[in-house]
Amino acid sequence: MGTEGASETTPPEVPRGAVPTAIVAAQDFRTRLLLRGLLLTQHVQIVGEAETSRQCLSLVRRARPSHLIVHLNLGDGTAFGMIAEVRGAVPGVRIILVTPLQRAGSLGQKPSERPDAVLAEPFTMLDFSAALYPPAEGAASGGAAKTLAHERQRAFEP
Amino acid sequence: MGVALELPPELLDFIKFEPPQTLLVRGPPGTGKTMLVLELLKSFTGNGIYVSGRVSVPTLQRAFPWLGRSELPIRTVDSSRATGGVQLTHQMLQRARQMVAGSEESEEVRALWLPHPLLEEWSQITVGSPTMMVIDSWDALVERYIGPADPRGAALPDRAEIERILIDLMSRAPVFLVLVAESASSDQLDYLVNGVVTTRWQPVGARRERWLALEKLRGVRIDNPEYPFTLDGGRFTCITPSPPAYAPQPIHLAELPTPVPGRIWPGSPEFFAAFGDLPAPGLSLFELDGPVPYSAVRVIHGPIQTGVIHHGGRVVHLIPPGMPPESVVDLYRMVFSESQVAQSVRIATGTMPSAAKVPDLILPLPNPHGEPLAPRFEEAWRFMGETPANGPRLAIIWLSGMEALAHAQGFSYDPLVFPALTANIISQLGVHFLYVGESDDPLTRRLAPIASRHLRFAQRYDRTFLEGVNPQTPEFVLAEGDATSPYRLIRIV
Numbered sequence: 001m002g003t004e005g006a007s008e009t010t011p012p013e014v015p016r017g018a019v020p021t022a023i024v025a026a027q028d029f030r031t032r033l034l035l036r037g038l039l040l041t042q043h044v045q046i047v048g049e050a051e052t053s054r055q056c057l058s059l060v061r062r063a064r065p066s067h068l069i070v071h072l073n074l075g076d077g078t079a080f081g082m083i084a085e086v087r088g089a090v091p092g093v094r095i096i097l098v099t100p101l102q103r104a105g106s107l108g109q110k111p112s113e114r115p116d117a118v119l120a121e122p123f124t125m126l127d128f129s130a131a132l133y134p135p136a137e138g139a140a141s142g143g144a145a146k147t148l149a150h151e152r153q154r155a156f157e158p
Numbered sequence: 159m160g161v162a163l164e165l166p167p168e169l170l171d172f173i174k175f176e177p178p179q180t181l182l183v184r185g186p187p188g189t190g191k192t193m194l195v196l197e198l199l200k201s202f203t204g205n206g207i208y209v210s211g212r213v214s215v216p217t218l219q220r221a222f223p224w225l226g227r228s229e230l231p232i233r234t235v236d237s238s239r240a241t242g243g244v245q246l247t248h249q250m251l252q253r254a255r256q257m258v259a260g261s262e263e264s265e266e267v268r269a270l271w272l273p274h275p276l277l278e279e280w281s282q283i284t285v286g287s288p289t290m291m292v293i294d295s296w297d298a299l300v301e302r303y304i305g306p307a308d309p310r311g312a313a314l315p316d317r318a319e320i321e322r323i324l325i326d327l328m329s330r331a332p333v334f335l336v337l338v339a340e341s342a343s344s345d346q347l348d349y350l351v352n353g354v355v356t357t358r359w360q361p362v363g364a365r366r367e368r369w370l371a372l373e374k375l376r377g378v379r380i381d382n383p384e385y386p387f388t389l390d391g392g393r394f395t396c397i398t399p400s401p402p403a404y405a406p407q408p409i410h411l412a413e414l415p416t417p418v419p420g421r422i423w424p425g426s427p428e429f430f431a432a433f434g435d436l437p438a439p440g441l442s443l444f445e446l447d448g449p450v451p452y453s454a455v456r457v458i459h460g461p462i463q464t465g466v467i468h469h470g471g472r473v474v475h476l477i478p479p480g481m482p483p484e485s486v487v488d489l490y491r492m493v494f495s496e497s498q499v500a501q502s503v504r505i506a507t508g509t510m511p512s513a514a515k516v517p518d519l520i521l522p523l524p525n526p527h528g529e530p531l532a533p534r535f536e537e538a539w540r541f542m543g544e545t546p547a548n549g550p551r552l553a554i555i556w557l558s559g560m561e562a563l564a565h566a567q568g569f570s571y572d573p574l575v576f577p578a579l580t581a582n583i584i585s586q587l588g589v590h591f592l593y594v595g596e597s598d599d600p601l602t603r604r605l606a607p608i609a610s611r612h613l614r615f616a617q618r619y620d621r622t623f624l625e626g627v628n629p630q631t632p633e634f635v636l637a638e639g640d641a642t643s644p645y646r647l648i649r650i651v
Contacts, residue, residue, distance in 0.1 A: 019282050030253040037250065037274070038258070040281035041266040098257070122259040125266045 020132070023048040023063060025056040025079070026071035026098075035069050035098065038125075042132055051075045053082040061089050067132065070115075072099040084112040096131045098123075164197050166385050166396050172353055172375045173202050177288045178329040181336045182347060185357030190368050190389055191338050194357065195292045196222060197394040198336060199232055204288035206232035207279050211299035222392070237275040243305045244314050247271055269327045271315050273303045276324065283331045291328070294338040318346050325350045352376040360386075362618070365633060367650060370396060386621060386635065390651040391421075397635045397648065399620035404453035404636075404645070422647040423639060425461020429647075433626045434611035438550045439584040442592040443609035445602055445627070447616040452481050454622040454636055455594055455615060457645045459554055460489050462592070467494055467502045471550035474521075474538050476506040476563075478556040478594075483507050483520060504541050507559070542589055551588060557595035557602060573600040577608050623650075 022044045026032045032049050039046060047063040050056035052075035060068060068086060070079040083095055097115035117131035163170075172181070181198075185191050199206040208225070210218055215236040219225050225234055251270060254261040261267045269277065276293070283289045293299060300317055315323070321344075328335040337351070348354050354373040359366040370385045387396040422428045434442075444455055463473045467490065475486050483505045490499045499519070506521040521538055542551050564570055571579075580591060595602030597614075606612055612628040622636040624647060634647035 019284060028253075030250050031257070033246070033250040034253050034257060034270070037270040037277060038266065040277045041269050043281050043284060045282055046278070121257045122261075123257070124259045125264050128258075 019043065019045045020067055021045045021047045021063065021065040022067040022069055023050060023056065023059050023065045024069050025050040025053070025074060027051055027073045027075045028071070031071050031098075035071070038128060039067075039069065039132075041125075042129055044132065053077060053079065057082055057085055057089065060086050060093070064090050065093060068093055068095045070095065070097055072097060072101065079115075080113055083115060084110070087112055094132075163396055163398060164394060165201055166370065166372065166382065166398070168372055168375055168378050168380050168382070169198070169355065170201065171378045173198060173290070173334065175377060177204075177290075177332040177334045179334045179353070180325060180328065180351035181334070181353040181355070182339060182351045183336060183355055183357070184339045184341075184343070186359070187340055189357035189359055190370075190387060190394060191340075191357050192294055193389050193392075193394040194355075194370065194387075195294055195336055195338055196225070199290055199292060202290040202334060204231075204290060204332075204334075205283075207235060207289060207291045208232060209235045209237050209275060209279065209291065209293045209299070211237050211293060211295050211297075211302075235275060235279060237273065237299055242274060243303050244271070244320075245305070248314055265326075268323060271320060271323050272327060273299055273320075275299075277327075280327060280331060280333065283333055285332070288332040288334065290334040290336060292336040292338065295340060296337040297339050297341050318344075321347050321350065348374070362633075367633075384619065386619065386650070388635070388648055388650045390649040395648060397621055397637055400451070400454070400617075400622055400636065403451055404457050421649070422634065423461075424458050424645055424647065425465060429461070432629075432631050433613055434629050438552075438590045439588045440590045440610045441580060441584060441605070441608060442590065442611040443602065443605050443613070444592065444594040445597055445606070445612065445614045446594065447597045447614055448618075450615040450617045450622060452478070452485075454617070456485070456489065457636060458613070458615075458624065459592060459594075463552060463554060464489070464493055466550045466552045467498065469550055470546055470548070471552065472502045472504075472542055472545040473552045473554065474504045474506065474542055476553070476555045476559050478559040479562045481507070481556070481559075487519060504538060506535075506538055539583070539587055542587055550590065552590050552592060554592045555594070557593055557599055561599075561601070571601060573604045576601050577604050580605070581608070 020043070022039050024032050024035045024039065024046060026035060029051075032051075036046050036049065044067065047065050048059040050059050054076060056068070056070065056074070070083075072079050074082075079097055083097075086093060086095060094117075095115040096117045096119060098119045098121065100121045102120045117134070119127060119131055165173075172179075183191050183195055196208070199208060208218075215234045218234060225232060247270065251261070251267065254267050254270070258264060258267055276291075276299075279291060283291075300320055304314075304317055304320065325335070335351075337347070339347070353375045355375075356371045356373055358369050358371070360369045368387050368389070370387050372380050372383050372385075382399055385396040385398065387394060389395075422432055444459070446455070466473050477483065477486060486505055487499065487503070490503055494502070503519055504521050505519050538553075542553065545551050561571065580593075583589065584591060593602070593605055593609075595605070597603075606627070609628060612626070614625050614627050616623045623633055624636060625631055625633045633650040635650060637646055637648050638644065639646035
């Protein structure tokens with residue numbers, strides 16, 4: 001299992017096609033581990049883990065992930081404060097906020113401070129998968145991403 | 159024909175199946191499991207992931223430099239020092255109860271019980287890119303992950319449960335999963351996987367051979383359930399069974415292939431370097447430990463006799479009862495002209511050829527009308543004595559043939575006197591004797607101490623094995639070669 005401290009993982013030695021990449025940010029290490037594991041089940045490559053918004057911004061600038069999965073509670077405050085900065089650093093990054101509060105998604109005032117998706121605890125795995133791969137995104141990008149998302153969801157169907 | 163292959167044909171067929179597939183490679187430490195799975199990775203069409211649960215990647219790449227080559231689609235993953243065990247996963251999954259609705263029924267959440275490096279590798283396998291994932295060793299990885307039992311009695315999954323989750327997860331992606339295990343048979347794992355092969359040591363006298371057993375390969379017909387194999391030259395090489403007879407093949411001494419470590423072509427300089435040169439005059443002994451096919455022995459002395467004619471010498475054969483003279487002559491005719499053969503070869507035999515193809519070469523022995531043997535032998539030695547100057551002289555004598563002739567004449571050779579008799583003829587005629595005799599023949603036993611070259615043949619499990627007794631060599635197995643030299647000897651390591 002991953003380490004308890006925040007760290008950046010080593011990129012793979014052999015490129016293996018277009019696998020989505022993600023950074024996980026959360027203050028609680030068990031939450032980070034869990035989000036990391038859940039992302040792996042969705043075939044997302046983890047390129048870094050952060051405990052604070054400062055670490056997260058630094059990692060995002062370096063690793064330029066396709067996804068940022070951020071828990072509301074970070075070591076140096078809440079996630080809202082950094083969302084705009086993340087967008088500025090990596091335009092197009094998909095930001096998913098995980099929150100224990102049911103109405104946290106509406107707390108961001110400006111559009112640039114709002115996440116792309118909000119997962120309120122407890123969420124289902126179907127919600128999680130949909131937050132990562134919204135069907136409209138697949139359709140808009142020629143179907144490839146949609147196919148991949150469907151494959152991923154299908155992988156865990158009985 | 160005994161063929162040297164990197165993998166048994168059945169296993170090659172098995173890894174061609176479309177993933178998901180599962181194979182368990184089981185065997186005691188040091189029996190060649192890692193070399194086998196590396197060969198599987200090389201042969202697999204698709205990507206490869208080698209998860210090392212015992213040794214670090216740098217150590218592995220020092221032992222197998224090709225693993226580090228960037229052109230190979232094989233990724234090595236070091237899980238030998240992976241941190242975090244099942245206890246940590248347990249804590250994480252307690253958090254999952256709060257975060258994920260229906261977490262206890264969720265297959266995704268259940269998959270999180272797996273050791274993290276495996277989940278990480280699995281996550282990167284995408285649709286349309288079949289991948290062979292080798293976990294070497296599964297025992298080391300899973301035992302370290304599970305660790306000692308929790309004294310507080312937390313309900314943690316046991317090894318069997320982790321294995322069920324692993325097989326289940328891998329079957330959800332195009333993964334060819336290969337698990338390497340040292341432990342004794344596990345009924346559950348053996349049942350869950352589609353293929354099981356085992357490696358073992360097989361004691362042979364004072365030596366041990368490596369063997370591979372194909373226990374189960376679902377969907378593949380297993381023609382040969384067991385294969386001996388060697389790791390010589392740093393590669394896994396298995397040997398298929400021999401045919402009932404090795405077909406005579408021409409040996410072109412001028413076109414011998416480039417030497418390959420661990421593989422010796424009969425008749426090549428490497429052959430003589432390993433088994434001793436052919437001194438003339440002198441004595442060689444081919445000892446047959448059990449019922450070795452005639453044709454296998456011919457494969458070895460064929461290039462030697464061809465070399466003698468090639469250098470302007472002569473050869474006399476005394477063949478065993480039942481060996482057709484044509485089988486001896488055919489080999490010469492593949493390489494030399496009729497006149498060269500007529501000038502250089504004689505065959506002493508009691509078995510007359512079925513067709514009148516070789517009468518000029520035959521010294522018929524014995525005469526059923528009681529004609530003494532001596533004049534016939536005189537004829538053979540006279541033929542040998544007329545060898546052109548400096549031409550080597552070789553007599554290939556099967557002791558069983560010689561003794562059958564003597565028996566027909568009402569006498570037998572005295573084992574105590576026979577070596578001296580042989581030595582006398584060698585010194586008089588300047589000939590090299592190559593005796594072929596069975597291990598339990600008293601003449602063979604008496605000749606062994608004075609033979610300057612002594613090779614022992616054995617037929618085991620439908621394969622022909624060969625070793626040098628004097629000079630001493632490792633064991634070799636006879637296998638198919640290539641167009642230039644159709645046979646070769648593979649060193650057993």
